[in-house]
Amino acid sequence: MAIVAGVDFGTLSVRVSIVDSARGVLGSATADLPLRRSREDPEHATQSHADHMRGLREAMAGALRSADVAGSAVDALACATTGSSIVPVDAAMRPLGDYYLWCDHRAKGEAEEITAAANAQGLEAIAWCGGIYSSEWGFSKLLHWLRHNPEARSRFNSAFEHCDFVAATLCGVTEPRRARRSVCAMGHKWLWNRALGGLPPDEFLVSVDPLLAGVGEKLEGEYSTSDQLAGRLSPEWAAKLALRPGIPVPVGAFDAHWDAIGAGARLGDMVNVIGTSTCMIGITSAPNLVPGVCGVVEGSVHPNRTGIEAGLSAVGDIFNAIAVRAGTTVNALSAGLELYRPGQTGLLRLTWDNGDRTVLVNPNLRGVTLGWNLQSTAQDELFAAIEGTALHTRVILDRMAEHQVEVRRLIHAGGIPPKNPVLNQVYANVLQRPVLVPERGLAGLGAAIFACHAAGAFPTIEAAQDALCPPYRVYTPEPAAARVYDQLYDLFRRLYFAFGTGSASAAPLGDILSKLIALAAEASNPQARRGSTSED
Numbered sequence: 001m002a003i004v005a006g007v008d009f010g011t012l013s014v015r016v017s018i019v020d021s022a023r024g025v026l027g028s029a030t031a032d033l034p035l036r037r038s039r040e041d042p043e044h045a046t047q048s049h050a051d052h053m054r055g056l057r058e059a060m061a062g063a064l065r066s067a068d069v070a071g072s073a074v075d076a077l078a079c080a081t082t083g084s085s086i087v088p089v090d091a092a093m094r095p096l097g098d099y100y101l102w103c104d105h106r107a108k109g110e111a112e113e114i115t116a117a118a119n120a121q122g123l124e125a126i127a128w129c130g131g132i133y134s135s136e137w138g139f140s141k142l143l144h145w146l147r148h149n150p151e152a153r154s155r156f157n158s159a160f161e162h163c164d165f166v167a168a169t170l171c172g173v174t175e176p177r178r179a180r181r182s183v184c185a186m187g188h189k190w191l192w193n194r195a196l197g198g199l200p201p202d203e204f205l206v207s208v209d210p211l212l213a214g215v216g217e218k219l220e221g222e223y224s225t226s227d228q229l230a231g232r233l234s235p236e237w238a239a240k241l242a243l244r245p246g247i248p249v250p251v252g253a254f255d256a257h258w259d260a261i262g263a264g265a266r267l268g269d270m271v272n273v274i275g276t277s278t279c280m281i282g283i284t285s286a287p288n289l290v291p292g293v294c295g296v297v298e299g300s301v302h303p304n305r306t307g308i309e310a311g312l313s314a315v316g317d318i319f320n321a322i323a324v325r326a327g328t329t330v331n332a333l334s335a336g337l338e339l340y341r342p343g344q345t346g347l348l349r350l351t352w353d354n355g356d357r358t359v360l361v362n363p364n365l366r367g368v369t370l371g372w373n374l375q376s377t378a379q380d381e382l383f384a385a386i387e388g389t390a391l392h393t394r395v396i397l398d399r400m401a402e403h404q405v406e407v408r409r410l411i412h413a414g415g416i417p418p419k420n421p422v423l424n425q426v427y428a429n430v431l432q433r434p435v436l437v438p439e440r441g442l443a444g445l446g447a448a449i450f451a452c453h454a455a456g457a458f459p460t461i462e463a464a465q466d467a468l469c470p471p472y473r474v475y476t477p478e479p480a481a482a483r484v485y486d487q488l489y490d491l492f493r494r495l496y497f498a499f500g501t502g503s504a505s506a507a508p509l510g511d512i513l514s515k516l517i518a519l520a521a522e523a524s525n526p527q528a529r530r531g532s533t534s535e536d
Helices: 049-067 108-121 138-148 150-155 162-170 183-189 202-208 235-241 255-262 316-325 330-334 378-402 421-431 445-454 461-468 479-500 504-510 512-524 526-530
Strands: 003-009 013-020 024-032 045-047 076-081 086-089 158-161 229-232 248-250 269-274 278-284 296-298 306-312 348-350 368-370 409-413 435-438 472-475
Touching: 003 049, 003 255, 003 445, 013 049, 013 445, 024 049, 049 162, 049 235, 076 162, 076 255, 076 445, 086 138, 086 162, 108 138, 108 202, 138 158, 138 183, 138 202, 158 162, 158 183, 162 183, 162 229, 162 248, 183 296, 183 306, 248 445, 255 269, 255 278, 255 306, 255 409, 255 445, 255 461, 269 378, 278 378, 306 378, 316 330, 316 378, 330 378, 348 378, 348 479, 368 479, 378 421, 378 479, 409 421, 421 435, 421 472, 421 479, 445 461
Parallel strands: 003 076, 076 248, 269 409, 409 435
Antiparallel strands: 003 013, 013 024, 086 158, 229 248, 269 278, 278 306, 296 306, 348 368, 435 472
16 A cells, blocks of 8 residues: 655646545645746747746645645655646756746747758658647757757756656756656657657757757656656655655656546547647557657557557637636536537637647647627637537547557546536537546546556556546437537538648638738737838
8 A cells, every 4th residue: 555646737737636545535735837928929838947846835735734644654756747848957957947838839930940851851750740840849949949048058958848857856866867758758749769769860950950969968868658767755855845755756747648547548548638728648559650640659658558649739728718708707608508509509610729739730720710690609609619629639530540540438538528518428429439537536646646656556557547547427429419510520621621731722721820820920029010111
């Protein structure tokens, strides 16, 4: 038996759950994390390391109180985080700025350059991350930082994913090369592939930009799966967290990947982790490469399996934005949605408000709603947005099926599904398969499972899942609704590729959204405005 702390750093908060390997969750607590946005630049999203660690201290204290457990009784601690959320550091592991959060898309141009160079040079690793490198990923963000922080370049020694940096901090690691790095993070977001020799060669990185010279060497270290230890809790952080020094801290991973483990995912399962965005996490037996996904990585979700990731760049964020524009809340706007019928709003919603993560991997897209009439309401738009996210998910699952990725079960995790039965039923109807929703919350449970494994409470990850994962509520497809959604899906798919790509067949529509973004950026640029004439 063991008592452990499972930590989940989300976009806006950090949750700590105290879990007993025999009795389950004993208590939990959260602490808010400030998110720095910029009205002048909608692509900007950062957080500070100091805020993360402050939040961890607050949430840990609250969780121990909630569980009525002494910190000295905790046997292990594991941390999952958002990703790709990266921070540059100096030689003493001190941050050189804030984290570029996962939803920071300022590195769109850098991502395009990396994709172009990889395809031109036949870099094999690009096929393992869907053929397109994303502005949400590590090298894009690091290059953007290097280009825009010349005064700090001389002090730059390395860069870390949040999951690796928080583990190194807790273990007292003060030299970048001594920090263990997560196979999950580096495989999905940094073009790392053990079978291909690790990171891309320096020659490739330099061809993208000479500022990347030597970066591969700066990212060297031991790359490990989450059944290995990042280290042991340092006396300094044991005192700050009121825990026992020396307890094991396993190598971390991304929150969605561990959420999938906490949701009970096994071989052949796909887990939609639905929150501010959606991460789709699958566990497969073989590395089938799929164009447009966010990486196929051996050992990324389960240490002994192949993980595949896809997703939507905004879901809960879209629901919240609709409510804010209407001067209300999502909860209030959701009252009565259970009475809506498929397609009754007459609206078709392309949910690209924060770009497209999969399968187009195009940040230069924005939300589109077709079919407005004079009686359309904000509640109509919310229902259409739920339908739109489900229809987009069907596009992704179809792409995976085309490349022999078998999905045996579909599981919903994350913060939204337990509170939104309408969404779960719509997804079951659109995707035409049962949707399984865990009956209890999962925040921190995946981390707790890996912490239990590190503490020796269970011999395998599966044994820990059998003991700790909750049962499911099942939403089954409704045949009449499924028939309507087949028709809507045909329309959605046609619009998705017409508006979302710049191919010759889509030329009349494929450049509209990117041009709108460019015009908005130009209008928001003070220098551009100063360049206008007095007659304008």
